[in-house]
Amino acid sequence: MIIGVPAETKPGETRIGLAPAGVHALVARGHAVAVEAGAGRRAGIGDDALREAGASLVDADEAWGADLVVKVKEPQSGELRRLGPGMLFTFLHLAADPALADALCAARTTAVSYDTVRLDDGTLPLLAPMSEIAGRLSVLAGAHHLLSPYGGRGVLLGGVPGVPGARVVVIGAGVAGAQAVAQAVGLGADVTVLDVSLPALRRLDARHGGRIRTMTSTGYAVAEAVAGADLVIGAVLVPGREAPRVVTRAMVDSMASGGVLVDIAIDQGGCIEGSVPTTHDDPVRAVGDALVYSVANMPAAVGVTATLALTQATLPYVLRLADAGAAAFDADPALAHGVNVRDGRIVHPAVAQALGAVRGDA
Structure with missing residues (x-):
């Protein structure tokens, strides 16, 4: 062939x-x-x-x-x-x-998509490595755009002694979300993760030894978490379908001015209301007083x-x-x-x- x-x-x-x-x-x-x-x-x-x-x-x-x-x-x-x-x-x-x-x-055309190749246990072996990379990059991109010269709040992700780190909210505890949580914890941030799956939350809680907060993802819980966040990472995936809009425009508007959101799900339409596909050359858009990073091919940065x-x-x-x-x-x-x-x-x-x-x- x-x-x-x-x-x-x-x-x-x-x-x-x-x-x-x-x-x-x-x-x-x-x-x-x-x-x-x-x-x-x-x-x-x-x-x-x-x-x-x-x-x-x-x-x-x-x-x-x-x-x-x-x-x-x-x-x-x-x-x-x-x-x-x-x-x-x-x-x-x-x-x-x-x-x-x-x-x-x-x-x-006989079109086969990497993102829907699925093993018997439900895992997505060809999407997983790119999700791992996107999850890690999401925290680095968010930390960068939180800096004042780039329009952010001027918050250091890990803080310094006597000053707490940034409040990071990760929505979705799948492959990308888990990597985002690990990266944010490693950099010293104050991390909350939300998911509809209690087993997924238990796994992350055990992995990080109580260093994170976990919440069942409901509209109320997401709204509460986003309102207090400096950085929100949307890592919601429904294989083969458009991503649900779990972060509404009202939630975005509830954040403090200069807050940053990263929409990892933008390839599937995005999980943050108001996010549109962007490029590495021009990665963020203002949504109200917040910045939304929604690059549709994040792993291309590496x-x-x-x-x-x-x-x-x-x-x-x-x-x-x-x-x-x-x-x-x-x-x-x-x-x-x-x-x-x-x-x-x-x-x-x-x-x-x-x-x-x-x-x-x-």
């Missing part, structure tokens, strides 16, 4: 779909890998390294024309004309992007780390698709969960329901 790896075109994106180790593994199995020239440069991977691993360096048309296209981010508007009837393996987040869903159906983390997670699945094609969906239930579009229609139930709701069909 020919595997194509185009350069990413989303603003600020630095990652590449396959690192040299992935290229080498595919070529060793008898597959051909066609990488768009320059695709790895921003992840610290030069063309020579990819060529030495066995890749052919090609233009964008040839990379997109492969049997299996491996990317990082969803196709951008300028790439929709390149979609075809082959397989596409990437992050898609279709619940928040009806236009892309329609384009994939029209092109009869493209070297993120590329290696993503490739080590996706490579086993890329190999299965390359070896077996669509038959891999029958052999691997986790991959089957990843299929969002096939034969011109949306086949993932949660994605179909979410898009139907957006269009008023549900």
